[in-house]
Amino acid sequence: MTSTLSILLVVSAALFCTGLLAALSRRHAIFILIGIEMMLAAANLNFIAFWRFGPQSAQPIGVMVAIFAIAIAAAEAAVGLAMVIAVYRHYRTTNVDELDQLKG
Amino acid sequence: MNIVALIILAIFTLAAALAAATLPKLMHAALSFAVAFVGVAAFYFLLGAEFVGLVQVFVYVGAVAVLVVFTILLTRTDAQKDRGFNWSGVLVAIAVFVGLLWAIFKTQSLAINLPKAEPLTVARIGELLMTSYVWPLQCVGVLLTAALIGALILVMEEKR
Amino acid sequence: MVNSIDQVFVATKQWLISWLAGTPDWIVQIASALINIGALLGVFLTMFAAISVLERKILGRIQNRYGPNRVGPFGLFQPVADGIKMLIKEDIVPARADKVVHFLAPIVIAAAAILTLGVIPYGRNMTPFSIDGGILFFFAVGSTTELAVFMAGWGSNNKFSMLGAMRAIAQMFSYEIPLIVTVLPVVMVTGSLTPDKIVAAQHGYSLGIIPHWFVIKPWGFAAFILFFVSGLVESNRTPFDVPEGESEIVAGHMTEYSGFKYATFFLAEYLGMFAVSGLAVTLFLGGWQAPLGLLEFVPSYLWFFLKLSVLLFVYIWLRGTLPRMRVDQMMNFAWKFMLPMSFTCILAAAVWHYTGRGWVGWLWSLGVIAIVYLTLSILLDTKKKFAPRTYRFAE
């Protein structure tokens, strides 16, 4: 009833939702980043899975996309963490509930 | 593809991910995060994308995780109030998960048998990166450089 | 005959596996892996024991003393005594420590070290885990060490531990870049990330006596030196043992460890040393290949371990000779000298490749390296701007 691909997709969905959970529920700013990284990893997992189960075309597009996604995610993490540090320096807090300067 | 290995790996990875999302101590969560990513890398190995798996370990465990723990170290405060948990997020996450599950099981075309695949060699990936994907590669190079400089400027001591 | 001696270990493994004929595939795979792991652990734990006593004895000779000579003949059983001592010591965990992290740190660090050993070809057909991106695997797993060191420092909840860990991570990060970049010329020239292929690419001899090892090429020689120095830093060896310098911060991230956990750290450090040296041998010194065509009858693994031993001796020799560097000097060295030089190696390798890989290319790449080296030595010359060292004594 369930194919291997479905299991992979379920795992990926679960990883995504875990990431969402981390991003939504935790008060600490770093967790938002961790959650986003997890969501990105889930997307990558999907790319790889579909590449593996898709037709074996001439170019492993899924793999290439995953590689670039990892590189970009690394850049995002670096900048994001730098921002967390900068925000911490400025406001002396990393609690995102207190970082609401943009509220209406 | 060993289904048992897959399921064990899935449980391991998801447990680590859940730990990363919920553990109250920041450092534990960060380390769980690293473990979860090792699990994801293992998935890539299992799926035959060894290179991506290695890159995943290299980038996330070797670099991002260390960055995260460094950030935790540098922003250490009275962490008590940062440990709060927003329960509404759980509901939303579960709702999304249910929605995704429904979508996955609704889709009929996923029942594909694993195709026989040529192993994807590193040489092939390198060749592709230098031919078809050379522009994306250069763009990513520029992006990483920009991110490096941007991160440095962000964390530079503010001159008063 | 020669061939059978060369392949004796391979044959033994196959004989063991043949017992499992008829069982499912995955059982064979797991058995094969277990055999490999067992062999690795057996060999390298023995080597660890040997080197721990040999180091003390060699250092003793360098420092005009005997070194350990009480336990067994020539003190050779000293490691056994040490092992027993370590095992029976009390395992102290600080009260305010993060116990889980504190516990996991030595395990992770040892596991990483052992994993890195897995991809090195020790002899003909003797690569425990032959994977496509072996070199990448080595560094991917090796980078986990940093996390483990951090775990140790953090989990101990001790200022010295934390500071030591920070120092260790800072220097490992800094030197990881030249370490990896100096591998790139080899990878470029061979066109492969697989250690076996890299070793195979160094096969053959010019004029029957000069081996085709990469260390013979100017770029290879420069890269080898840089790689070796970076490896020295990665394994926290003197003169780069700043993170655990006893006279400065007790024992760095290992301060709060005792007993078997401490021994594990020690073990991991030596295993890391073996791994980096092994990789250096693989990449630059022709791996298990014999230095002369005449000497090819000597089994390949013997050549490998001979070369490894030479490198390890150099490690010990340096430890006995050089004083510890200051942190800032070390960092400056990494970013201002090592990094440009390692990029120059890439350039020189490319020049070598495009000028035909012959002796002309040899001279060209020598020229490139010489020019950059001279430029850097002029630019980085501090002109003795250091203040003369002053000594203060208690009155």
Place this chain on the structure above:
Amino acid sequence: MNSLIVNNIWLIPAIPLAASVLILGFGKSARIEGAAVAIAGQIIALTMSIFAFVPTLQTHGFRAIQNFTWFTFGDHALRIGFVLDPLAAAMLLMITLVGLCIFIFSIGYMSEDKNFHRFFAYLSFFSGAMLGVVISNNLLLLFVFWELVGLASYLLIGFWIDRPSAAAAAKKAFITTRIGDMGFFVGLLWLYQRSGTLLFYNNGGGCLENAGLILLGASATFIPLLIFCGAVGKSGQFPLHVWLPDAMEGPTPVSALIHAATMVAAGVFLVARVYPLFAVGAVNGVTSSLTVVVWIGVTTALMASLIAIAQFDIKRILAYSTVSQLGLMMVSLGVGGVAAGIMHLLAHGFFKALLFLGAGSVIHGCHHEQDIRKMGGLRRLMPVTFATYAIGMMALSGVPFFFSGAWTKEEILDATSHWPKSHLPYYLMLVGVVLTALYMTRQVIYVFFGNRRAASEHAHESPAIMTLPLIVLAFCAVALGVVLTPAWPWLDSYLTGHSAHFDSHLLIQSTVFVSLVLVGAGIAFGVWFYRRSGETDPLQHAQPALFRFLENKMWIDELYARTIIAFAKMLARVSDWMDRYFWDGIVRGLGALGNIFGSLTTTVDERGINAGVDEGTVGARELGRVGSVLHSGQIQTYLGVIAIGMIALLLLYAWLA
């Protein structure tokens, strides 16, 4: 060297123009340097003109052209070019030589002026522009230089800008010539429209060559007449002659150079240059356009001679003389004596420049007094000036055998006498000859003979730098008389391209005796009539009404003031009234209408819309306040909302599927 100049003929105008720019660049303090540069430029131009003149002498019908494309629009290319032929070469030589003399004279005459360098810059500029007119091989290029000449004239007439009369004269000159140029430009465009080219000579394809002339068709009468309008304006022909006497407000060297020798001759030159256009379809050498030219010339010549008799300003007399001589040249051209006209133009250039410079010398000696009634008895005080002036006077009057004007005037009279259409111009010309002798005699008697009057009490001879050019020009005036002797009509043949033979019979013709008698009569009558001239003119005694009529220039200026200018003023007043009351009224009415609408909308705005908008704004603010609650600034909330949106989309999809 010759070929170098012939192939680079553009250098001749370019050098004075460059000198002009250079002088202006020097600034005010560079007096000597400015003059030196101007004179050096003029000497170079003269030398080059001589080099250009030589090959034209050597070859009959010499014509060198250099054409090039100025710019291209669509399929058409506007081609301009330069031409060197006997006409141009002779003009070049005359202009540069006379110009050089006048430049040198100016050093002395203008020595006390504070804008010394500017004067020389303008003179150089004028010289360059005039040389450009002469060598243009394109009617448009000629027009451009023509206008530059006009500009130079304007600048130089108004050189003493602090004198209101000078400024007014400059304006008058500029505007009057512009009226003529308007016709010129229309003619130019019409010509281009018909023939498709403005090049004069283009190896058979130019507008003056047969191929171009055939294209003119019915417009052949009007195009030359329109171009002639320009010549009328520039050369001070009736009815546009009024500016030329007023132009004497400028410094005397300017009067000599521009308003006697060169620029005013440009009109004659223009007619000569485009003469093939006038001659299209000529029957027996007569066309309707040429007839117009003849009658305008005759009218001008006679009228100007008459006016000259009753003038007291030394320069004005010469100015009217110039006008009359130009009329004479026009007549000559009109009756077909092109060569005669041009020869007279060249000769006139020399002796009229001489006369003007002599007048300048007199004025300089008399401390800038120009009224001949206040002079007198100067022949002993200014002997050099007197001698040279007398030569000029005799050349102008046409005293035969030794003076250049005589022979050229003979030629013109001869040509006029053979005009088949009418003999009236010939007889009128003879009257003009008598009048010329008369007014010149009157002037010389007033200035140089008789008792010394107010201005001549302290008169003195001019310095050598001023008398030297006088002597040179006087020599030229006499020498040309020898050169131009009709016995050997080489210049005639040179200009027309026919071969010349020496023939002493040509020296003695019936017209020679006629003119000899007439000139003699004119001079004798003048000497007798003006023997006792004093503060009041003898003619004034004899015929007060006639004298007043002539003294006031036949009231032509007044006529213009009453008619054309009055009409223009009336138009202006009407326009002013229309603007003030009619259009302004409409505008005001519209404005008032706008005001009414404005107040209406203000009311509507304030009472109706504003109130509504206020209400709306309050509502919007309240809505915003409610809405801004959503805008919590919490990124996690935003993320959650995004996730909820995703669920909603999934649900929508499920519901639809």
